[in-house]
Amino acid sequence: MLDICIFVTSVLFFPARRKLKVCQTRASFWESIRSGFLKNNTTQVIEPPSTNQEEEEPLPEEFVLVEKTLADGAIEQIIFSSGGDVDVYDLQALCDKVGWPRRPLSKLSAALKNSYMVATLHSLRKSPGEERNEQKKLIGMARATSDHAFNATIWDVLVDPSYQGQGLGKALVEKTIRALLQRDIGNITLFADSQVVEFYRNLGFEPDPEGIKGMFWHPRY
Amino acid sequence: MLLRGIVSAPLPSTLSLKASARPSQNASLSFSISDQELESRGFSLRRSIADLNLDHLNSVFVAVGFPKRDTEKIRVALENTESVQWVEYRKTQRPVAFARATGDGVFNAIIWDVVVDPSFQGIGLGKAVMERLLEELLGKGITNIGLYSEPRVLGFYRPLGFVADPDGIRGMVYSRKRNNKF
Numbered sequence: 219m220l221d222i223c224i225f226v227t228s229v230l231f232f233p234a235r236r237k238l239k240v241c242q243t244r245a246s247f248w249e250s251i252r253s254g255f256l257k258n259n260t261t262q263v264i265e266p267p268s269t270n271q272e273e274e275e276p277l278p279e280e281f282v283l284v285e286k287t288l289a290d291g292a293i294e295q296i297i298f299s300s301g302g303d304v305d306v307y308d309l310q311a312l313c314d315k316v317g318w319p320r321r322p323l324s325k326l327s328a329a330l331k332n333s334y335m336v337a338t339l340h341s342l343r344k345s346p347g348e349e350r351n352e353q354k355k356l357i358g359m360a361r362a363t364s365d366h367a368f369n370a371t372i373w374d375v376l377v378d379p380s381y382q383g384q385g386l387g388k389a390l391v392e393k394t395i396r397a398l399l400q401r402d403i404g405n406i407t408l409f410a411d412s413q414v415v416e417f418y419r420n421l422g423f424e425p426d427p428e429g430i431k432g433m434f435w436h437p438r439y
Numbered sequence: 440m441l442l443r444g445i446v447s448a449p450l451p452s453t454l455s456l457k458a459s460a461r462p463s464q465n466a467s468l469s470f471s472i473s474d475q476e477l478e479s480r481g482f483s484l485r486r487s488i489a490d491l492n493l494d495h496l497n498s499v500f501v502a503v504g505f506p507k508r509d510t511e512k513i514r515v516a517l518e519n520t521e522s523v524q525w526v527e528y529r530k531t532q533r534p535v536a537f538a539r540a541t542g543d544g545v546f547n548a549i550i551w552d553v554v555v556d557p558s559f560q561g562i563g564l565g566k567a568v569m570e571r572l573l574e575e576l577l578g579k580g581i582t583n584i585g586l587y588s589e590p591r592v593l594g595f596y597r598p599l600g601f602v603a604d605p606d607g608i609r610g611m612v613y614s615r616k617r618n619n620k621f
Contacts, residue, residue: 321546329543334519363549365541367516368508371549371585395613405612407549409585412607423611429590432610433601434583435573 277396283339283389291346296357296386300397302336308356316376334364335401337394339377339386357381360394362406370398372408391421409434470570472563482535482564483527484571488517491525495533503554521548522575524568528559536564538572540584548576550586569599585610 280299287293306327310320330336339358345351357378364370372394377387398406409432410418415425426432474484485491493510501507517523521544526536535556542548550572555565576584587610588596593603604610 325545328545329547332543332545361543363541363543363547364519365516365539365551366519367512369516369541369549369551371541371547373543373547399615407587407610407612409608410611412609415609415611418611422613422615424614425609425611427612427614430587430610430612431590431593431603432585432608433588433593433596433603434585434605434608435602436582436600437602437605438582 277393277400283386283393284384288343293344293346295342295344296381297340297342298337298389298393299340300335300337300394302330302333302338304330304336304338304356304359306330309359312356312359312376312378315378318376330361332363333361333373334366334370335394335397336361337390337397339381339390341381358386358390360390362394362398364398364403366403368403369405369407370403372406375408387417388421391418395421470574471566477526477567481529483529484567485525485527486523486575488523490527491517491523491534493517496525496537499534499537499554499556500552502557505552505554522572524572524575526564526568535559536568538565538568540572540576542576542581544579544581546581547583547585548581550584553586565595566599569596573599587612 277300279301280297282295283298284296285293306323309326309330310323313321337360338356341353341355341357343353343355355378358376358381360372360375362370362372372391375387375391377390395406408418408423410423410425419425477484493513497508497510497513517539520539520541522540524538525534527533528535533556536554536559538550538553540548540550550569553565553569573584586596586601588601588603
């Protein structure tokens with residue numbers, strides 16, 4: 219049984235009640251996808267690693283990130299979307315799963331509406347012979363606020379614990395960055411809990427560039 | 440009210456300002472320098488971008504060392520900014536202090552572009568815009584207010600109640616150079 223490190227892709231600055239135990243996975247993105255191969259699983263990675271040339275191609279709003287055939291013959295696709303179509307009840311359920319304190323639905327809804335970009339991962343499961351019955355489930359989300367011109371800040375990065383350890387968090391953030399860059403947002407920022415600083419460093423983020431420090435107003439620990 | 444007074448260390452959580460606390464009727468009395476005081480010195484406090492000359496604003500940005508940015512892009516940025524606070528020097532009708540905050544309107548806000556014209560620094564205008572911007576954000580119930588501070592102005596933000604790297608949280612910026620993207 220492969221011992222999989224669970225990491226929480228959380229950048230939301232939140233009161234201390236939310237503290238979670240994490241361990242860092244140091245696998246590169248593609249190694250971690252391969253490490254998702256378990257027993258009789260067949261995983262076909264559809265989305266190739268981004269190369270510099272491919273960065274220039276426009277990112278479709280929605281595409282299949284990973285497709286795998288499960289032991290029972292069912293096909294599961296992980297779909298990335300930057301279209302922001304999130305059911306707020308699904309989101310609350312996902313936040314519950316990762317152990318975040320509850321936030322009022324109306325506020326969650328407003329926060330999503332006021333975000334410049336909402337990126338999601340959905341799992342789409344099709345059973346063999348039952349193509350009509352597809353099960354779609356929200357398994358990851360990241361959102362960014364922005365002034366639409368210069369700066370964007372990424373918040374609320376989360377992946378369903380049962381889908382962690384497969385490189386999906388990395389893919390989610392990587393594609394979100396790419397979508398922001400394509401909209402010509404030059405300054406992409408975030409605030410990272412100490413346990414996930416390395417995770418974001420591996421994705422191209424630098425802490426305290428030129429000594430610039432992140433500060434918060436009267437943070438409640 | 441919390442905004443007045445020098446705070447050299449973060450308040451213990453039992454004393455932190457509740458987001459729902461509304462400023463009193465005479466809110467301006469709670470600021471380090473009141474609105475009236477500023478008015479009497481020839482400065483007007485403004486919140487709308489309607490009368491803000493963006494070329495003049497841009498020249499203040501350049502004067503403090505920001506890279507020169509396209510005025511039309513500044514306009515887009517301001518139109519998509521939740522809160523703006525600026526000070527106009529009535530004699531010249533030019534902006535001399537400025538700060539803005541972006542966010543999702545309910546949970547988080549980030550303060551950007553805090554500037555004071557070098558000829559007007561040291562008299563409390565930076566603090567004035569910051570205090571009022573904070574009051575506006577807190578009034579909306581937004582308590583998660585962050586910013587990115589250059590090392591030499593950490594001492595400006597601390598007395599206003601800002602803490603660097605609270606609980607080990609680090610501000611991070613995506614670097615295209617690290618990823619061979621120019």
